[in-house]
Amino acid sequence: MLSVKGLKATVEGKEILRGLDLEVGHGEIHAIMGPNGSGKSTFAHVLSGREGYEVTGGSALFEGEELLDLEPEERARKGLFLAFQYPVELPGVNNTYFLKSALNAIRTSRGEPELDAVSFMRLMREKLKVLHLDDSLLKRPVNFGFSGGEKKRNEIFQMALLEPKLAILDETDSGLDIDALRIVADGVNALRSPERSMIVVTHYQRLLDYIEPDYVHVLAKGRIIRSGGKELALELEEKGYGWIAGEEAA
Amino acid sequence: MSGPASNLGALERWLEGGAERLPGSGLDWLEAERSQALARVRAEGVPSARQEGWRYTGLKTLVEQPFVRYAEPVTGVEEEDLEEVLVPGLDAHRVVLVNGRFVAGLSSLGALPAGVRAGSLREILESDPDAVADRLTKVAGDGAHVFSALNTAGMDDGFVLLVGRGALVERPIELIHLSVGMDEPRVAQPRHLVALEEGAQASLIERYVSLGESLYCTNSVLELSLGRAAVLRHQRIQLESVNAFHITGVYLSQGADSRYLGVNIGLGAAWARTDLVVRFAGPHAECDLKGLYLAGDKQVMDHHLDIDHGVPQCSSRETFKGVLYGKGRAVFDGRIHVAVDAQKTDAQLSNKNLLLSRNAEIDTKPQLEIHADDVKCSHGTTVGQIDPQMLFYLRSRGISAPLARRMLCLGFAGEIIEALGPEPLREYVTEVVGRRLETAPLE
Ligand SMILES: Nc1ncnc2c1ncn2[C@@H]1O[C@H](COP(=O)(O)OP(=O)(O)OP(=O)(O)O)[C@@H](O)[C@H]1O
Numbered sequence: 001m002l003s004v005k006g007l008k009a010t011v012e013g014k015e016i017l018r019g020l021d022l023e024v025g026h027g028e029i030h031a032i033m034g035p036n037g038s039g040k041s042t043f044a045h046v047l048s049g050r051e052g053y054e055v056t057g058g059s060a061l062f063e064g065e066e067l068l069d070l071e072p073e074e075r076a077r078k079g080l081f082l083a084f085q086y087p088v089e090l091p092g093v094n095n096t097y098f099l100k101s102a103l104n105a106i107r108t109s110r111g112e113p114e115l116d117a118v119s120f121m122r123l124m125r126e127k128l129k130v131l132h133l134d135d136s137l138l139k140r141p142v143n144f145g146f147s148g149g150e151k152k153r154n155e156i157f158q159m160a161l162l163e164p165k166l167a168i169l170d171e172t173d174s175g176l177d178i179d180a181l182r183i184v185a186d187g188v189n190a191l192r193s194p195e196r197s198m199i200v201v202t203h204y205q206r207l208l209d210y211i212e213p214d215y216v217h218v219l220a221k222g223r224i225i226r227s228g229g230k231e232l233a234l235e236l237e238e239k240g241y242g243w244i245a246g247e248e249a250a
Numbered sequence: 251m252s253g254p255a256s257n258l259g260a261l262e263r264w265l266e267g268g269a270e271r272l273p274g275s276g277l278d279w280l281e282a283e284r285s286q287a288l289a290r291v292r293a294e295g296v297p298s299a300r301q302e303g304w305r306y307t308g309l310k311t312l313v314e315q316p317f318v319r320y321a322e323p324v325t326g327v328e329e330e331d332l333e334e335v336l337v338p339g340l341d342a343h344r345v346v347l348v349n350g351r352f353v354a355g356l357s358s359l360g361a362l363p364a365g366v367r368a369g370s371l372r373e374i375l376e377s378d379p380d381a382v383a384d385r386l387t388k389v390a391g392d393g394a395h396v397f398s399a400l401n402t403a404g405m406d407d408g409f410v411l412l413v414g415r416g417a418l419v420e421r422p423i424e425l426i427h428l429s430v431g432m433d434e435p436r437v438a439q440p441r442h443l444v445a446l447e448e449g450a451q452a453s454l455i456e457r458y459v460s461l462g463e464s465l466y467c468t469n470s471v472l473e474l475s476l477g478r479a480a481v482l483r484h485q486r487i488q489l490e491s492v493n494a495f496h497i498t499g500v501y502l503s504q505g506a507d508s509r510y511l512g513v514n515i516g517l518g519a520a521w522a523r524t525d526l527v528v529r530f531a532g533p534h535a536e537c538d539l540k541g542l543y544l545a546g547d548k549q550v551m552d553h554h555l556d557i558d559h560g561v562p563q564c565s566s567r568e569t570f571k572g573v574l575y576g577k578g579r580a581v582f583d584g585r586i587h588v589a590v591d592a593q594k595t596d597a598q599l600s601n602k603n604l605l606l607s608r609n610a611e612i613d614t615k616p617q618l619e620i621h622a623d624d625v626k627c628s629h630g631t632t633v634g635q636i637d638p639q640m641l642f643y644l645r646s647r648g649i650s651a652p653l654a655r656r657m658l659c660l661g662f663a664g665e666i667i668e669a670l671g672p673e674p675l676r677e678y679v680t681e682v683v684g685r686r687l688e689t690a691p692l693e
């Protein structure tokens with residue numbers, strides 16, 4: 001589904017990604033862990049097309065097509081979704097209108113008809129329930145005044161609505177209380193399918209207890225320096241990143 | 251004809267060309283007002299671009315145009331032509347002026363409640379001038395500038411609404427000023443008069459629209475007077491032709507305990523100058539003035555507010571927002587004056603602007619002149635751009651960049667648009683503004 005080779009990117013002249021390789025197959029869940037500032041969010045942003053990053057090398061094929069040449073909205077329409085580490089507030093932009101515009105843009109690009117108002121509301125209610133979110137969020141501006149946890153749940157709610165092929169969850173667990181973590185994890189697990197892949201960025205083993213990954217990668221200084229099965233996460237929790245960095249150096 | 255200032259002739263021509271005499275000729279009081287106004291026009295001439303308040307405007311291009319008065323009422327506009335400019339689904343008492351002249355055939359005032367009089371200024375001046383004699387020109391006085399004086403000298407027709415004591419007009423009254431292109435540049439000088447007596451209530455929707463994109467000038471004056479505890483909702487939507495000049499002076503006098511809720515939407519014209527002048531005549535009056543303006547290539551939106559708190563215990567809110575794109579320009583000049591004995595005044599002025607291109611320009615100048623000591627006054631202005639993070643968030647959800655921009659700008663303008671009503675009017679403005687923003691050039 002996703003094949004990243006030798007990806008290099010700079011921000012304001014500073015090299016952040018330094019030759020990153022990652023292969024994600026259909027239906028797989030990959031966890032990416034790594035120290036603060038190692039480039040995890042940068043990687044997520046570069047994949048989804050955020051401005052301000054200069055790609056200086058490598059490629060990222062999504063279903064065989066080069067992602068890096070596409071506009072952010074085109075990537076989303078092809079089935080890429082990013083759950084932001086820090087979702088932005090959009091004052092004055094009504095949540096329902098936003099969700100409807102997003103869903104219809106994606107449906108139209110897939111050649112599906114736009115949803116009528118009734119079916120749309122029904123779909124939203126159903127997905128809200130999965131994430132234990134209150135209806136009233138729909139009437140408010142997007143993320144505006146939402147609590148940290150509500151913002152994160154709203155991200156997964158959007159993912160549930162938009163049904164992407166590949167979702168990147170950037171620290172969706174941070175800032176969630178224990179109950180919210182379980183709700184979000186249940187929401188994510190409900191979306192698991194042989195056709196849908198996910199990249200889960202996290203600092204904590206705890207999330208991976210709920211969302212079991214097929215692979216765990218360690219990102220440090222802009223490269224994947226270690227990959228393994230889910231047991232790697234446990235080892236990291238125990239020994240810290242210094243352990244691998246030490247091995248690398250050796 | 252010659253006078254002290256250059257280009258004097260350019261403005262005086264605005265009074266020429268008409269075959270018909272101006273209405274109310276022969277009325278002493280009106281003749282006196284007209285000649286006094288004409289004297290002012292002659293004395294002042296065209297404002298200099300160096301003069302405060304005219305610095306950034308398209309004055310030169312305006313006076314270069316050989317505008318003359320309409321020779322006679324423009325006929326031939328049919329109901330079907332009007333369709334194009336109607337607000338779908340808006341239920342209102344409708345008054346239509348074409349190129350400055352009332353057209354009975356296109357108007358549908360319907361049944362008005364007892365104590366309410368509405369119609370053409372020209373007709374009233376001809377048939378029953380006493381009905382307006384003690385009001386016309388009384389609120390505007392000398393006017394904010396020479397163009398208002400010019401309107402007084404040349405007023406040809408307009409809309410009059412008189413709402414008697416305690417009368418309540420529930421259905422909105424929609425005034426449509428339609429301009430139709432002519433072979434040569436013409437100027438219309440409509441004069442509107444709205445007076446609400448004690449305890450009266452009404453809702454006025456004033457719209458300036460055009461068929462086609464022709465060059466013309468509208469120089470309108472609206473005098474509003476609110477008696478004790480009267481309530482007026484006044485919504486102004488300026489959507490003139492992209493090549494037109496639009497000059498308007500709105501003069502408001504508020505009696506004790508009265509409430510004025512105004513929304514000004516400025517979208518059209520190559521150059522639009524709007525002066526909003528508010529005077530408080532009694533305590534505990536409230537004035538809520540909102541505005542939204544858009545300006546793109548070859549457009550100048552020029553707003554001047556002059557709010558005079560001359561008596562104690564009144565409150566005013568001035569909330570204006572602008573979205574500028576392409577090479578659009580705007581001027582916002584907001585002056586609030588609080589007199590020495592206007593204690594307990596509560597006045598808050600805000601002007602926020604969103605610039606979508608590097609070539610757009612805004613000059614914003616709030617001025618608070620406070621001479622009383624026990625008051626609550628504030629002002630604030632901002633000039634910003636669309637937050638790229640917000641734009642990216644929307645695009646990352648599959649929303650195209652133009653639609654995302656539209657959503658963010660409408661979000662920015664939401665506070666003003668939401669004040670519009672009823673629903674069909676709000677939807678109409680949202681649609682017009684939204685479409686404009688979605689296709690706005692960013693350079
Ligand atoms: N716009 C920017 N300008 C300058 N430096 C930036 C910018 N964006 C990111 N960086 C830098 O790039 C590096 C990688 O940041 P990134 O956000 O990708 O880290 P991360 O792995 O997601 O960290 P965390 O675990 O704290 O979320 C950091 O050193 C950060 O300061």
Ligand SMILES: [Mg+2]
Binds near residue numbers: 041042085170171
């Ligand atoms: Mg991060």
